[in-house]
Amino acid sequence: MDAQSYNAALTELRTVRDEIKRARAALTKLEADRDQRIGQLAAYGKAKAERIAPAAGLSVADIVALAPSLAPESLTTAEPAPPAPAAAPAAPAADDTLVEAAPEPAPQTGAAAPAMTGRQPSPAVSPAQAGSPADPGQGRAAAPDALRELPSIPEGPAGDSWFTHTPKLVSQSPNFTQQARSTVFLDTDTGVLVHRDQTHRLDLGDASVAAVLTAVFHVLPEGVERIYITAGDPWHRDADRYPYLRDAVAAWLNAPTPGWRTDTGRGRDRMAGHFVHARNPVGRYQREGGEQHVEIRSVGEWFDVDGADPATVRDAFVLLWQALRRHWNDAVIMGSPSQTGRDLWTRTIPQRGQHADGFPVLSEELRGLLHATAGQGRNELLTPPRVPAQLPQLVEYDRTFAYAKHTWKSPVGTPRRITAHTFAAWSEKEQQRALYGSGHWQVRVTVPDTWNHVGLLPAPAPGDRAWHYPAAPNATFTTWAGGPEIHTALTNPLAPWRIEILDGILWDDGKPLDDWAKKLKETWTNLSAQAHFQGDPQQARAAHLASRAVRSILLYGIGAFAQRPRMVTGTTPRTMERDVPPDAEIISFDNELITWQKPTGFSRDPNAHPEWAAAIWSGARAALLTQRHRDDNTYAGALHTPPGTVVAFRTDALYLTAPQPWPHHHQPGDYLLKGHLTHPVTAPTTEEELLALRDAGRTALIQTGGGA
Template identity: 55%
Template sequence: MDRKTYTAELAALRQLRTEITAAEKQVAAAQKELDKLNQQRSRRVAGLAGYEGAQAPAVAKASGLSVGDVVRIAPLLDPTPAAVRAAKADDQAAAAAAAPAPAPEAAPVEEPAAAVAPVLTRPAPVPEQPAPTPAPVDVEDHRVEVVAEQPAPAEPAVPAPAALAAPAAQAAPTAPAAPVVPAAAASRPVAEAGPREMPTLPEGPTGARFEAVTTGLVSKRPNFTQQARSTVFLDAATGDLAVRDRVVRLDLGTRTPGEILDAVLHIAPGTERIYITAGAPWHDGAERYSTLKDAVAAWLNRPSERWTTAVGAGRDKLAGHFVHQHQPVGRYAPTTTPDGPVTEIRSMGEWFDPDGADVTTCRDAFRLLWQALRRHWDDAVLMGSPSQTGRDLWSRTIPTTGKWAGGYPVLSEELRGLLHATGGQGRTELILPPRVPEQLPALVEYDRTFAYAKHLWKSPVGTPRRITAAAFAAMTEQEQIKALMSCSHWNVRVTVPAGWNHVGLLPAPVTGDRAWVYPSEPGATFTTWAGGAEVHLALSNHLMPWKVEILGGLLFEDGKPLDEWGKRLKSAWADLTNLSTLHGDERQRTAAYLASRAVRSVLLFGLGGFAQRPRLVSGTTPIGEALPAGVEILGQDGEVVTWQRQAGFSRDPYAHPEWAAYVWSGARAALLDMKYRQGKEVIAHAGALHARPGTVVYFGTDGIALTERQPWPYRGEPGDYLLKGHLTGPVEHPTSQEQYLKLRALGRAELAEKGSDQ
C-alpha cells in the first residue's frame, strides 16, 4: 500500500465513522421511542385492570403481548383459578423444602456492595447512661389524626424507637423496588407497621434513564404577563361581602354553591374568584356523611339550575372541582354556557388562617401582599393559590444570562419517581415514654421562623451523576467529604452507634401512608435514602458519629436556581413583618401580619409545587353510567358519583422534585443542629441535639417541643428558633398527635398571657 492509497483509506474510514455515528443516533432515537411506546402500553394495560370485566386474553391480543406478559404487568388479570394458584404455590413450597441446600460457592466480587463513609468529626465521649429501652408501640398514621396504642411491657429484645410519623411528600416509585434490610434489633417494632421497600438505581440501559433529563422539557422564563382576576371576599357565616372598597350584606339562603354564586354575582358581576374567609359552607350537614371528604364532595356537586361544574379547557379539561376536607376548590360555569367564564369558590385558609379577621381585614391583607410582592416583581399577580403564585413568581427569576439562561432542564420521569419515593418532607414525630417522662415537667415549644427560606441559597441543577459504592470507595477522603457536602441524594445503610442516647437522625421507611420513623436505639440498622445534609450530620454531629455505608447515590451540580426567588420573598416577608409591628392602626397591623403569613405560604407551597406529585384528576359521572378505569370513588349523591384517579406525571416544565427534596432534607437536619453565624463565624447552635437527652417530646416540620427552656438566641431572621409556647407542668405526656396539639394550644395561650419571661 502506497501513501496515496493510505490517505484515501483514511478519508473513507472517516466517512464511514460519520455514517456509523449517524446510524447509532438513529438507533438510539428509535430505541428511546420504542421504550416510550412500551411504557405507554404497560400503563394502558395496567389501567385496563381497573375494569371489572377485563380479561387477560383480550388485553394480550389487543396489546400484542403474551398472556403471561399481561399478567406480569397487571396481576389482577391472572386467569388462573385461585385454587389452582394456591395448589401450585404449595407444591413449589414443598419442593423447595425437600430440595437439598446447594453447597456454597465462592463468587468473585467485582465491586463492594457498600462503602463506609468517613467520620467527619471527633466524637464526644460516650455517655455513661444510655437511654432506657422503649417499649414497642403500634402506630397508625391518618394525616389528620395520629393514633398510638398504649405501650406494651418491654421485652428482652431491643426494639427500635416508637414514633409517630406524618406523611412525607412522595409517590409510588416508578423504578423496581429493592427490599429494605433491617437489622434484627430494628426490625421488630418496624415490622408491626412493616418495613417499606425502597427503590434502588437499576443497572444497564434502564439505569441510564435515572441519570437523564426529559427531552424537550425545560423551565423557561415566561414571555407574557399573568392577568389579574376579579376577586371578592365573603364571610359565609354573616353574609358580609368585601368587594373593592365596600362591604355589603348578602342573603346566602341555604349556602349552596349555586345560591352563593347567584348572590355574589348579583352584587359584583364578572367576579372570577370568591374567597370564603369564615363559615366553611362545605361542612354543612357533614354529620350525615361517613367522612368529611364525602360531605365536601356532596356540597361541591350540589345540583343547580343555573350552574354546572366547569370543565375548563386544555390541561384542565378533567380538572373540575378539587375535593379537600378543609380547603376545597369549586369551579363553576353557567349551565347555558358550560365552556364560558368560570367562577371559583375557594378557601382563604389556602393563604393564611384568618383567625377571626373580618372580610375587610382579609381584603386589606391581600392588597398588602400584592403591594409587597410588586416591589420585587414588576409583573407580580396573585393567582388562585399560593402554590401557583409561588411558581409563577419563581419563573420570572430564571436568569437571562449565564449557563442556565435557556432554562433549567426537567429530570427524567424515572428519576422524578425515585425522588418522590425516597425524599420525605417534614419530620413529624411524637417521642413516647420511656424515652421521655410520663409526667412532663413542662412543655416548651420552639418554632423556626420562616424556616424553609433559610435553605434556598443552594440547590441541585442539571443532570445528576450516579455514584456507585465502588466509585465512592475509590474516592479520596476529601472527595468523599466534598460529595457528601454537595447537592446529593444517597442510598445508605445506617447503624446507630453503641451508647447513643438521643433522638434519631435519619428517616427509616415503613409501610402506611408514606410513613417514616427515626430509629435511635443503639445497634439498630436500616436501609434508607437521605439527602446530603442529613448524611453529613449523621457523620459529623458533635455527640458521636453514626456508621453510614454508601450503597449508591446521585451527585448533582451545585447551583442557585431558588436563591433570587428566596431573597425577594424574604425581603417581602420582612417588610410586612415590620409593618405588622410598627403600623399605627390595629386593623392594618393585623392585615400586615396576615399578609406576611401569606408570603410564607407562597414560599412553602411554591416549593411543594416543584415536587410535582403524580396528578390526581377528579371528576363526576352520572349514576348508572360506567366509571372511568382505575378511579377511586370519593362519594355520591342522588345524581352523580364523584371520583378521582392517578394520572401519572404530566409534562410540567416546572417539575423539580430535586429542589424540594434538597430543601426538605436541609430543614430536617436543621431541626437537629442549626448554626447561628455572624459573617463566617459560628456564634451559637440550636436544635434537638443541643438539648439534653430525654427532653425532646415532639418534632413538627419546622419546630420542636421540649420539657425545658433553651438558651437559643432569637434575632427574627429566617430559620431562627422562636419561643412559641410554654405550658407549666406537670403535664401528662400526650399519647397522640391530637393530644399534643391541644397541649400546644394551651402552651401558646399561657405564654401569651404571662410573657416570655415567666
C-alpha cells in the same frame, strides 16, 4: 343468563357495593373508638396488655403496637446483638480512620473510606455493593417485616438511562403577562361580602354552592372570577351526615347548581374541575352557555384568618400585592400560594448567562424515585417511656420562615450516578465533597451502640409515604437521605453514626432559587416590620396576615416543585354508572352522583423540580437537629438538649420539656419561643393531645406577655 337477568344482577351488585362502603365506614369509626379506649386504659398505672388484648379482640402484639408502654418486660429487653465483624471501636482516637467491612466480599479497590471531620471523631463512610442484603451481624434491624421497602435504581445500563432529562421539557422565563382576576371575600357565617372598597350583606340561605353563586352574582351582576371564603367553611355544613370530611366536601362541591356546570378550564394557567380537600377545597364553575368562570376557594390556603373580618383579609391581599410589586413589576396574586410562588419564580429565571436556556426537567424515572424516597417535614411524637409520663413543662419552639433558610444552594445540571464502586474509588477529599454537595443517597445506617437520643435519619415506616426515625442502639436500616442529613449523622455533637453508601445521585451546586427566595424574604421582612410598627390595628393585622401569605408562597411554592403524581377527581351520575373509569376509586356517592378519583401519573410540567424540594426538606430536617448561629457562636436544635427532653417534632417546630437559651434575631431559621406551659402536664400520646397542649401553651405565653 340473558341480558335482562344480567342487568338485574348488576343492579343488585351495586346495592351490595353501597352497603359494603357504609359498613366499612362504620367499622373504621368503631376501630378508631377502640384504639382511643385502649390508649385511655394504657394510662392506668397497673394496666397489662395481656388483660386488654382479649377485651379488645386483639393480640398482645397489637396492643403493644398501639400502646408501647404496655410492652411486657420480655419484649422490651433486647437480646444482645452479635458482634459485627470488623466493627470499629465506639470511641476512636481523633486520628483514627474507621473502615467498616462491606456486608459482602467486595472487589479490592485500594480506596480508603473517608474520616469525616467535625466536632467529634467521625466514622468512615464505606462503600458497599449496591443492593446487597443487610449483614445480620450489623445489629438489630428496625422491624423489617413491617416496613415498606424503598425503590432502588436498577443496576447497569437500565439504571444509568435514568440519568438524563425529559426531552423538550424545560423551565423557562414566561413571555406573557399574567392576568389578574376580579376577587371578592365572603364570610358565609355573617353573609358579609367585600368587593374592592364596597361591603355587602348577603342572604346565603343554606350556604350551598348554588346559594353562594346566586347571592354574589345578584349584587355583582358584572361578575367576579374568584370568591375567597374567609369564614364559615360552608363545605362542612353537612359533615355529620358523612363518615369523612372529604365526603361532605365532595357532596357540597357537586350539589346541583342550576345555570352552572363544572369548569373545564381556560387560559395559560388552565385549571379544570373541582379539587376535593378536607379543609381547603376548590370549586370551579362555568356559566351554562356562557364564558363566565368563577372559583370558590378557602383563604385558609394562604393563612389562618384567626377571626379577621373580610375587609381585613382584603387589605392583607392588597398589601401583599403592593409588597410583591416592589420586586416583580408584573406580579399577580393567583388562586393559591403554590401557583403564585411558581409563577413568581419563573419570572426570576435569567434571560442571559449560564441558565438562559432554562432548567431542564429530570427524567420521569428519577422524579418518581425522588417522589418515593424524599419525605417532607419531620412529624414525630415521642411517647413514654422515651419521655416522662408526666412532663415538667411543655415548650414549643418554631423555626421562623424555616424553608427560606435552605434555598441558597440547589441541584442543577445533568445528574450523575454514584455507585458504591465509584464512591469507593474516589479519594477521601472527593468523597467528602460529594457528601457535602447536592446529592441524594441510598445508604445503610447503623445507630451507635451508646446512642440515647432522638433518631437522625428517616426510614420507611408502614403506610404510604410514612416515615419514622430509628434511634435504638445498634439498629440497622436502609434508606435514602439528602446530603444535609448525612452530614449531620456523621458530624453530630453526640456520637457519629455509621453510614454505608449503596448508591447515589449527584448534581452540580447551583442557585436556581436564590433570587426568588431573597425577594420573598425581603417582602416578608418588610411586611413583618409594617405589622410591628403600624399604628392602625386593622392595618397592622392585615400586614401580619400578608407576611404569613409570603411564607405560604415560599413554602407551598417549594412543595409545588415536588410535583406529586396527579390525582384526578370526577363525578358521574348514578344513572350512568358504567361510565365510571375502570381504574378509578369511588370515594363517595349519594342518590344522584358518584364521585371518584384516579391517578394519572406525572404531567408534562415544565416547572417540575423535585430535586430542589428534596434538598430543601433535607436541610430543614437536619436543622431541627442541629443548627449553628455564627453571630452568637452557639448551636440550637434537638441534639443540643438533654436526652429525654424532646417530646415532638412537627415540621418546623420542636416541643421540649424545658426552655432553651437559643438566640432569636427575627431571621429565617431562628428558633422562636411560640408556646410555654410552665406547669406539669401528662405526656401526649396522640396528635390530638399534642395539638391541644400546643394551643394551650400558645395562649398561656400570650397571657404572660410573650409569644409572636
